[in-house]
Amino acid sequence: MSRTYNFSAGPAVLPEAVLRQAQESMLDWQGCGLSVMEMSHRGKEFVAIAAQAEQDLRDLLGVPESHRILFLQGGATGQFAAIPMNLLAGRARADYVDTGNWSKKAIAEAKSYCAVNVVATGGSGDPMSIPPQANWSLDPEAAYLHYTPNETISGVEFHWVPQVDEVPLVADMSSTLLSRPIDVDRFGLIYAGAQKNIGPAGLTVVIVREDLIGKAMPATPAVWDYRRQGEADSMLNTPPTYAWYIAGLVFQWLKRQGGLEAIAQVNKRKADKLYAAIDGSDFYRNPVHPTCRSWMNVPFVMAEEKLDERFLTDAKAAGLIALKGHRSVGGMRASLYNAMPEAGVDALIAFMRDFEQRYG
Amino acid sequence: MSRTYNFSAGPAVLPEAVLRQAQESMLDWQGCGLSVMEMSHRGKEFVAIAAQAEQDLRDLLGVPESHRILFLQGGATGQFAAIPMNLLAGRARADYVDTGNWSKKAIAEAKSYCAVNVVATGGSGDPMSIPPQANWSLDPEAAYLHYTPNETISGVEFHWVPQVDEVPLVADMSSTLLSRPIDVDRFGLIYAGAQKNIGPAGLTVVIVREDLIGKAMPATPAVWDYRRQGEADSMLNTPPTYAWYIAGLVFQWLKRQGGLEAIAQVNKRKADKLYAAIDGSDFYRNPVHPTCRSWMNVPFVMAEEKLDERFLTDAKAAGLIALKGHRSVGGMRASLYNAMPEAGVDALIAFMRDFEQRYG
Numbered sequence: 197m198s199r200t201y202n203f204s205a206g207p208a209v210l211p212e213a214v215l216r217q218a219q220e221s222m223l224d225w226q227g228c229g230l231s232v233m234e235m236s237h238r239g240k241e242f243v244a245i246a247a248q249a250e251q252d253l254r255d256l257l258g259v260p261e262s263h264r265i266l267f268l269q270g271g272a273t274g275q276f277a278a279i280p281m282n283l284l285a286g287r288a289r290a291d292y293v294d295t296g297n298w299s300k301k302a303i304a305e306a307k308s309y310c311a312v313n314v315v316a317t318g319g320s321g322d323p324m325s326i327p328p329q330a331n332w333s334l335d336p337e338a339a340y341l342h343y344t345p346n347e348t349i350s351g352v353e354f355h356w357v358p359q360v361d362e363v364p365l366v367a368d369m370s371s372t373l374l375s376r377p378i379d380v381d382r383f384g385l386i387y388a389g390a391q392k393n394i395g396p397a398g399l400t401v402v403i404v405r406e407d408l409i410g411k412a413m414p415a416t417p418a419v420w421d422y423r424r425q426g427e428a429d430s431m432l433n434t435p436p437t438y439a440w441y442i443a444g445l446v447f448q449w450l451k452r453q454g455g456l457e458a459i460a461q462v463n464k465r466k467a468d469k470l471y472a473a474i475d476g477s478d479f480y481r482n483p484v485h486p487t488c489r490s491w492m493n494v495p496f497v498m499a500e501e502k503l504d505e506r507f508l509t510d511a512k513a514a515g516l517i518a519l520k521g522h523r524s525v526g527g528m529r530a531s532l533y534n535a536m537p538e539a540g541v542d543a544l545i546a547f548m549r550d551f552e553q554r555y556g
Numbered sequence: 557m558s559r560t561y562n563f564s565a566g567p568a569v570l571p572e573a574v575l576r577q578a579q580e581s582m583l584d585w586q587g588c589g590l591s592v593m594e595m596s597h598r599g600k601e602f603v604a605i606a607a608q609a610e611q612d613l614r615d616l617l618g619v620p621e622s623h624r625i626l627f628l629q630g631g632a633t634g635q636f637a638a639i640p641m642n643l644l645a646g647r648a649r650a651d652y653v654d655t656g657n658w659s660k661k662a663i664a665e666a667k668s669y670c671a672v673n674v675v676a677t678g679g680s681g682d683p684m685s686i687p688p689q690a691n692w693s694l695d696p697e698a699a700y701l702h703y704t705p706n707e708t709i710s711g712v713e714f715h716w717v718p719q720v721d722e723v724p725l726v727a728d729m730s731s732t733l734l735s736r737p738i739d740v741d742r743f744g745l746i747y748a749g750a751q752k753n754i755g756p757a758g759l760t761v762v763i764v765r766e767d768l769i770g771k772a773m774p775a776t777p778a779v780w781d782y783r784r785q786g787e788a789d790s791m792l793n794t795p796p797t798y799a800w801y802i803a804g805l806v807f808q809w810l811k812r813q814g815g816l817e818a819i820a821q822v823n824k825r826k827a828d829k830l831y832a833a834i835d836g837s838d839f840y841r842n843p844v845h846p847t848c849r850s851w852m853n854v855p856f857v858m859a860e861e862k863l864d865e866r867f868l869t870d871a872k873a874a875g876l877i878a879l880k881g882h883r884s885v886g887g888m889r890a891s892l893y894n895a896m897p898e899a900g901v902d903a904l905i906a907f908m909r910d911f912e913q914r915y916g
Binding site: 198205209210212215223231233234235236239269271272273274276278309391396397416420435439442515517518523 | 558559560562564565566567568569570572575576578579582583584588589590591593594595596597598599629630631632633634636637638665668669749751756757758759774775776777778779780792793794795796797798799802875877878883
């Protein structure tokens with residue numbers, strides 16, 4: 197068996213140590229005689245697994261007591277609907293920052309529930325950039341301000357947190373949560389699909405300030421009603437138990453790596469290295485302004501687009517997989533989530549140099 | 557390692573052969589150098605896994621071309637909301653049969669979206685029974701008729717399919733789908749949480765007649781809009797890829813068992829055996845009328861309730877686990893899904909006889 201370096205944007209690479217634990221316990225978790233996949237979510241074994249995962253996530257992110265953690269289903273796209281349903285609280289308008297593809301999807305879905313004020317549009321142009329907050333047209337009557345700290349497709353990332361006064365700040369952190377420390381206290385709500393830095397697809401983490409809970413509109417589906425799920429410890433209905441378990445193993449792995457301060461250093465180093473290799477070449481190019489380049493998703497194009505397929509085929513033969521850019525933008529994209537070893541980035545850079553020598 | 561006999565109502569036992577395949581492929585699926593859990597849902601490997609699972613399910617159930625199969629998130633409880641959202645199609649009322657706990661939950665959720673006409677109430681009394689359709693008060697203007705073919709908690713099961721004319725028949729088959737052949741053509745929509753006979757929790761199967769698709773109300777979340785998910789082959793957003801993969805392995809296992817005709821014979825034999833043991837004793841008792849006893853979930857009580865804890869403790873020591881009845885009804889419950897080997901039922905019956913001799 198030979199593991200590849202998997203640069204997929206999500207579902208994405210998981211720590212090999214986590215996969216080995218999952219493999220070992222597949223038929224018999226800790227001598228209980230069954231797989232975690234087969235456990236009743238009401239049994240004391242799974243309840244303990246779930247509670248430990250929640251506590252570890254709380255520890256890693258420093259989630260204050262003022263915020264509740266929910267483990268839900270439906271992905272970030274499900275939350276695009278659930279957020280207005282839960283947070284409008286009788287208001288008719290919400291503010292959204294548009295910095296790319298995922299912002300636009302969140303905006304499109306929100307429009308089914310309220311009037312959307314797009315406070316600023318960025319993530320386009322050459323190089324792509326994020327408009328400074330000074331230029332945003334915020335609505336003081338907005339129920340919340342939504343933004344996308346990291347745009348997975350274009351690789352445009354905020355390296356700052358928007359300033360808000362009373363309006364709750366809502367962030368789709370699907371592709372950046374757990375990549376570095378954050379100050380949870382500044383956010384009204386943080387949400388993330390699990391399939392990047394958390395665990396398997398099918399689990400959605402929502403971290404929401406308690407005072408925002410309990411105001412869901414009547415048509416909110418029960419499984420997405422933050423109050424009802426909060427009161428039921430995210431088990432109003434059967435949760436995605438196995439994904440939750442794997443996420444818990446990832447959290448423990450992250451603690452063993454030294455937590456978010458430590459992983460942030462590694463992540464920054466991995467990203468810096470790859471951007472330096474791209475910038476140091478006339479052959480490769482990243483289209484994002486250096487002030488808002490993503491640590492997690494690094495898109496790049498080559499001088500000649502017709503080489504793309506050759507690049508991807510040769511990379512795969514070298515054990516470097518899932519480097520194809522999103523179908524909406526083309527080119528290449530290397531996703532460098534927590535579980536991507538630094539050796540994988542080194543191997544990619546070496547491959548890119550070699551490829552340039554052969555075809556540049 | 558010693559596997560137990562796991563009688564959990566869900567998440568429930570999975571075929572050991574499936575768990576072994578999952579274990580073997582955990583770090584490297586078919587020489588690709590990564591886990592299925594790490595695969596992009598857009599990559600050709602996962603697209604093939606997903607399509608094969610869908611085809612196998614279609615084969616097993618004989619799903620006609622008139623019906624689409626969707627692989628969604630949110631559980632049956634999510635569908636309690638999604639069904640009225642998609643199927644009301646401008647109508648204001650829907651018919652629901654109430655035969656127990658899960659019927660009641662479906663009804664409570666539907667009331668957020670329409671007027672609910674409860675056509676009949678059953679699943680109570682002693683013995684519990686299902687009112688014959690002759691006594692139902694059907695509404696010809698109903699958008700659909702919803703019922704729960706198997707009530708997982710009380711073990712009340714329909715052994716017949718309601719007759720409908722124009723009104724689409726909608727069935728929550730969470731705890732019965734794949735336990736025997738069904739005539740899909742008689743249903744407008746069938747849905748099921750995966751965590752009984754299909755696979756891991758976190759996956760929801762919806763089988764819906766094409767002509768019912770495309771009429772969702774504007775506030776329907778995109779991830780539950782049958783038209784949008786259908787057009788996207790259930791990949792409008794990232795699906796629960798690993799659960800989908802495991803479900804596919806379960807479908808292949810079912811085919812190897814001889815399909816639904818063959819598994820139905822085993823299931824009937826397992827259930828008959830256990831009911832015979834219960835009925836043949838003055839110590840154990842099942843509270844459901846013999847005409848509507850579930851093949852999948854067999855609740856039973858003992859003459860003396862204070863023996864429950866002793867029963868559960870001794871059973872666990874004998875490797876028979878998760879026999880505790882639902883917290884709302886107490887007593888015991890043995891769930892006999894497809895993956896419960898007949899030897900497990902034999903072991904349970906032997907244990908029950910022994911327990912009765914010791915404490916009866």
